Amino acid sequence: MVKAIEATGIPVVHICTIVPISQTVGANRIVPAVAIPYPLGDPSKTPEEEKVIRRAILEKALQALKTPIKEQTVFN
Amino acid sequence: MTYKIVHYINQFFAGIGGEEKADFRPESREGAVGPGIAFKAVFGKEAEIVGTVICGDGYFAENMDEASEKVLKMIAAFNPDAVIAGPAFNAGRYGTACGAVSDAVGKKLGIPVVTGMYPENPGVDMYSKDIYIIKTSDSARGIKDAVPAMAKFIMKALKGGSVGSPAEDGYIERGIRVNCFHEKIGAVRAVDMLIKKLNGEEFTTEYPMPVFDRVPPAEPIKDMKNALIALVTSGGIVPKGNPDRIEASSASKYGTYSIAGVKSADEVAYATAHGGYDPTYANSDPNRVLPVDVLREMESSGEFKKLYDYFFSTVGNGTSVASAKKFGAEIGARLKKDGVDAVILTST
Numbered sequence: 001m002v003k004a005i006e007a008t009g010i011p012v013v014h015i016c017t018i019v020p021i022s023q024t025v026g027a028n029r030i031v032p033a034v035a036i037p038y039p040l041g042d043p044s045k046t047p048e049e050e051k052v053i054r055r056a057i058l059e060k061a062l063q064a065l066k067t068p069i070k071e072q073t074v075f076n
Numbered sequence: 077m078t079y080k081i082v083h084y085i086n087q088f089f090a091g092i093g094g095e096e097k098a099d100f101r102p103e104s105r106e107g108a109v110g111p112g113i114a115f116k117a118v119f120g121k122e123a124e125i126v127g128t129v130i131c132g133d134g135y136f137a138e139n140m141d142e143a144s145e146k147v148l149k150m151i152a153a154f155n156p157d158a159v160i161a162g163p164a165f166n167a168g169r170y171g172t173a174c175g176a177v178s179d180a181v182g183k184k185l186g187i188p189v190v191t192g193m194y195p196e197n198p199g200v201d202m203y204s205k206d207i208y209i210i211k212t213s214d215s216a217r218g219i220k221d222a223v224p225a226m227a228k229f230i231m232k233a234l235k236g237g238s239v240g241s242p243a244e245d246g247y248i249e250r251g252i253r254v255n256c257f258h259e260k261i262g263a264v265r266a267v268d269m270l271i272k273k274l275n276g277e278e279f280t281t282e283y284p285m286p287v288f289d290r291v292p293p294a295e296p297i298k299d300m301k302n303a304l305i306a307l308v309t310s311g312g313i314v315p316k317g318n319p320d321r322i323e324a325s326s327a328s329k330y331g332t333y334s335i336a337g338v339k340s341a342d343e344v345a346y347a348t349a350h351g352g353y354d355p356t357y358a359n360s361d362p363n364r365v366l367p368v369d370v371l372r373e374m375e376s377s378g379e380f381k382k383l384y385d386y387f388f389s390t391v392g393n394g395t396s397v398a399s400a401k402k403f404g405a406e407i408g409a410r411l412k413k414d415g416v417d418a419v420i421l422t423s424t
Contacts, residue, residue, distance in 0.1 A: 001310060001390070002421050003291040004404025008412045011294035012308075016423035024285060028293035036424050038357040039311070041364030054363065054370045058420070062379065065418045066300055069293045 002027040013061045029064040030074045079123040079234050082151045083112045084161040084177045086170045090130040098134030104150040118227040127154040133169035148180045163192030163222040166214040171199025178207040188233035192222045209248045303417040306384035310392030311365035311424040312350030324351025330390035330403045340369035352393030353424050
């Protein structure tokens with residue numbers, strides 16, 4: 001899906017936990033997530049702390065979308 | 077005994093003509109024609125090319141069902157023991173025709189059949205699961221290797237030999253798994269492989285990964301403050317009750333749902349339809365997969381202009397690449413039309 005959407009010329013950032021799969025499939029902008037069942041959260045934390053985690057990942061995602069790249073890039 | 081073989085070729089290899097003769101209709105001839113003569117030399121007395129069926133690539137491509145049927149009838153008329161098609165190398169329409177003919181022969185006549193193609197021939201994508209396609213080079217220069225390989229394969233099949241692995245018998249993987257006993261257990265083989273990998277030595281995986289095509293990176297967003305951003309997920313978050321009945325695995329569809337005015341993907345209104353991970357955490361706070369709450373805050377504070385009014389969701393669990401491609405293409409087309417500048421796609 002990432003590639004088919006990006007093929008229209010719209011940049012896509014893929015937020016995912018298993019980065020190697022995303023790389024194999026061919027996402028160009030990749031932001032690692034927390035865990036498979038909660039990519040943008042962490043149930044062991046308070047809801048407020050979770051939001052901080054979520055925001056940090058999304059900030060990184062926006063940063064990735066602003067960054068010119070020539071090849072697959074993981075934004076750690 | 078001498079086996080009777082029929083050969084299928086196109087107008088070019090039959091010496092009838094090039095592109096200008098691509099509309100050549102199916103025709104049957106006695107004996108070997110064109111590359112059939114090379115096969116004849118390899119077969120010697122073991123097999124004989126009793127007939128050759130020829131069809132123009134253009135005609136075949138434009139009338140696939142009709143052409144297949146006609147060619148099949150002409151092949152059957154020779155009452156052969158086996159059929160050879162091509163090799164087609166990297167010729168797309170010829171490869172498709174060889175694939176269609178081979179598939180029809182295998183399914184309808186039930187006799188051994190083999191063709192040959194370059195791995196990137198579109199005929200491979202279409203037929204490699206159904207037929208044996210010997211791997212060839214991309215042009216007719218590779219005929220001296222292709223002919224003996226195809227001949228060897230078909231003779232083995234005719235003599236009742238069982239088909240070996242793709243590497244042993246030189247054909248393109250069909251995606252068939254065969255159980256066998258190995259002298260070493262899996263753990264030992266895995267460690268052997270790992271050691272070779274660590275030592276930088278060559279090793280052969282027992283589970284090759286599919287090769288995926290690539291899309292060049294799109295241009296970045298220059299003006300984030302004015303950007304319209306859309307949210308897409310393969311994590312299966314849907315309005316509670318899963319109105320589109322998106323399947324928990326092998327999804328055949330995706331959903332398009334309005335989030336206009338929605339401040340948070342809360343647990344009252346949303347849940348996951350995904351059957352491939354523990355849904356406890358996504359269901360107790362769907363924002364963990366579909367981060368609407370924080371994106372709304374970022375939208376309010378002006379980090380980007382607007383979150384697109386709809387989100388798209390499917391279940392990425394055993395979903396075929398073909399389905400995912402189709403979903404992506406449809407979603408992309410809609411987002412493009414609506415002037416979306418960038419996409420955040422979350423996966424579980």
